[in-house]
Amino acid sequence: MKELEGMKVIVAGAGIGGLAAAKELGKAGAEVTVYERADSVDDMRYPWHDDVQPEAFARAGLDVPEGSFRKKNWTFVTPDGAVRRMYEAEEKADFSVWRRALNRELVKSAEEYAEIKFSTAVEGAIAENGRVKGIIANGEKIYADLVVDSLGAFSSLKKDVPGVTVHEADEIFVTYRAFRRKNADAPEAEYTNKVYLKHKGERGIAWAIQDGDEVDVLAGRLGGANEEEFASAIAQLEKENPTIGAETVRGGGMYRIPVRYPATRMVADGYAAIGDAAYMTVPMLGSGIATSLAAAGMLAKCLTEAAGKGAEEAVSVKNLWNYERDFYLAFGAEFCGVDVTKRGVLEFPDELLGWLLTSKVLTNDDVCALAKGHFLNIGVKEALRKVKAAGLKKLPALLRVNAMLTRGKRAIKTARRIPAVYTPRAVGKWERKLVKAVTGKDIRR
Ligand SMILES: Cc1cc2nc3c(=O)[nH]c(=O)nc-3n(C[C@H](O)[C@H](O)[C@H](O)COP(=O)(O)OP(=O)(O)OC[C@H]3O[C@@H](n4cnc5c(N)ncnc54)[C@H](O)[C@@H]3O)c2cc1C
Numbered sequence: 001m002k003e004l005e006g007m008k009v010i011v012a013g014a015g016i017g018g019l020a021a022a023k024e025l026g027k028a029g030a031e032v033t034v035y036e037r038a039d040s041v042d043d044m045r046y047p048w049h050d051d052v053q054p055e056a057f058a059r060a061g062l063d064v065p066e067g068s069f070r071k072k073n074w075t076f077v078t079p080d081g082a083v084r085r086m087y088e089a090e091e092k093a094d095f096s097v098w099r100r101a102l103n104r105e106l107v108k109s110a111e112e113y114a115e116i117k118f119s120t121a122v123e124g125a126i127a128e129n130g131r132v133k134g135i136i137a138n139g140e141k142i143y144a145d146l147v148v149d150s151l152g153a154f155s156s157l158k159k160d161v162p163g164v165t166v167h168e169a170d171e172i173f174v175t176y177r178a179f180r181r182k183n184a185d186a187p188e189a190e191y192t193n194k195v196y197l198k199h200k201g202e203r204g205i206a207w208a209i210q211d212g213d214e215v216d217v218l219a220g221r222l223g224g225a226n227e228e229e230f231a232s233a234i235a236q237l238e239k240e241n242p243t244i245g246a247e248t249v250r251g252g253g254m255y256r257i258p259v260r261y262p263a264t265r266m267v268a269d270g271y272a273a274i275g276d277a278a279y280m281t282v283p284m285l286g287s288g289i290a291t292s293l294a295a296a297g298m299l300a301k302c303l304t305e306a307a308g309k310g311a312e313e314a315v316s317v318k319n320l321w322n323y324e325r326d327f328y329l330a331f332g333a334e335f336c337g338v339d340v341t342k343r344g345v346l347e348f349p350d351e352l353l354g355w356l357l358t359s360k361v362l363t364n365d366d367v368c369a370l371a372k373g374h375f376l377n378i379g380v381k382e383a384l385r386k387v388k389a390a391g392l393k394k395l396p397a398l399l400r401v402n403a404m405l406t407r408g409k410r411a412i413k414t415a416r417r418i419p420a421v422y423t424p425r426a427v428g429k430w431e432r433k434l435v436k437a438v439t440g441k442d443i444r445r
Contacts, residue, residue: 008145009022010035013155020292023113025299034115076357080350102289132147177253182212202225271320299323328415361390414433
């Protein structure tokens with residue numbers, strides 16, 4: 001008999017983590033049904049390429065999706081137009097993954113162990129006596145032992161889950177993204193993967209990435225911007241990157257990514273969230289797909305390990321807390337530090353950012369780590385080298401960077417103090433401390 005035999009699981013939304021979890025839980029014997037709003041696998045999500053860390057697929061037992069390629073040697077552009085190149089070994093570079101191929105791969109492997117129902121909109125959760133008992137989908141009540149919420153950042157379930165407070169989005173990262181046909185008359189681009197930091201001096205980024213016959217164009221602003229500002233940002237990208245042609249091949253719309261407090265509750269009795277519904281990934285760092293895939297394995301492990309104690313015990317918040325804890329210790333804690341760094345960098349004056357990026361203070365390894373969404377942990381020897389490289393005149397600038405890193409370190413440390421055992425009091429206290437450490441804000445649940 002398999003560990004999860006007799007357990008009924010609903011996966012709400014065929015998100016990346018949800019599909020990976022459907023496979024894992026079905027493989028362990030659970031009866032799994034996935035409910036997805038889109039009409040088919042090719043209507044799901046965005047029609048473009050995404051960056052995914054190379055180890056993500058092997059870790060999830062998946063083949064690298066067809067059409068993926070390595071994306072290396074990024075070039076960062078400062079607000080003043082200076083450039084910093086990043087050099088990376090081929091085998092360490094992220095894969096640029098065609099989202100359609102990834103979706104097909106995930107659906108194919110999930111279908112071996114689970115049923116997927118397309119054209120089904122999930123409207124809310126059924127909550128009885130303080131626990132989640134199922135979902136309401138297409139107007140019908142469907143019951144299960146466990147609901148896995150894989151509905152993405154705007155999950156329609158979270159509002160109904162007992163004990164889970166949905167924090168309003170702290171800010172919205174609004175982004176335009178399009179794949180434009182490459183202008184055949186333009187000379188080859190000098191830099192293939194060009195990212196503008198604090199684009200036009202504003203809180204956001206932009207990029208122009210050469211992608212075969214197309215150019216991947218993005219302009220994003222934290223907190224949004226009006227139509228005119230976006231038009232001007234895109235016009236500037238076009239001017240500086242003549243390979244960007246006029247024809248939009250894919251995408252071309254505005255996309256909204258909520259930037260939430262890092263301490264979101266991922267679990268409740270009968271409920272576990274995964275992917276963007278669970279934890280706000282750090283926008284602009286391309287970590288959502290890799291962490292969603294990894295989380296599926298953690299959820300399966302947490303459930304199978306407790307299966308001997310019965311389904312009710314396995315899906316209790318006390319047991320599911322182990323999944324949230326594993327996730328925080330593996331990814332969430334570091335993201336808290338990265339979040340502090342990311343917001344801090346966007347607040348830097350243009351000259352400070354320009355100097356930091358182009359001086360010898362940041363090594364190539366530092367740039368690689370930052371670009372991959374890792375926190376910069378600097379030892380004493382390297383700190384001294386940085387002070388020497390900066391020179392006395394730049395000491396105030398370096399101290400400002402150091403203060404930001406210290407804040408980030410504190411956030412990581414607080415996050416890593418996640419309670420080992422779930423009690424509402426201990427968890428509530430930890431969440432308040434964590435939000436304070438990351439954002440400086442005081443929340444009361
Ligand atoms: C512009 C942009 C660029 C990005 N670039 C990258 C990148 O380069 N690398 C990276 O790792 N990540 C990137 N991400 C983030 C990445 O898309 C997510 O982190 C990742 O997809 C995990 O999200 P998810 O699967 O949980 O949710 P989603 O991808 O949002 O999937 C949710 C699923 O639920 C379905 N759904 C939603 N509501 C309902 C409902 N009510 N009923 C039924 N079904 C529903 C949706 O149709 C969808 O299939 C990017 C995101 C955006 C917006």
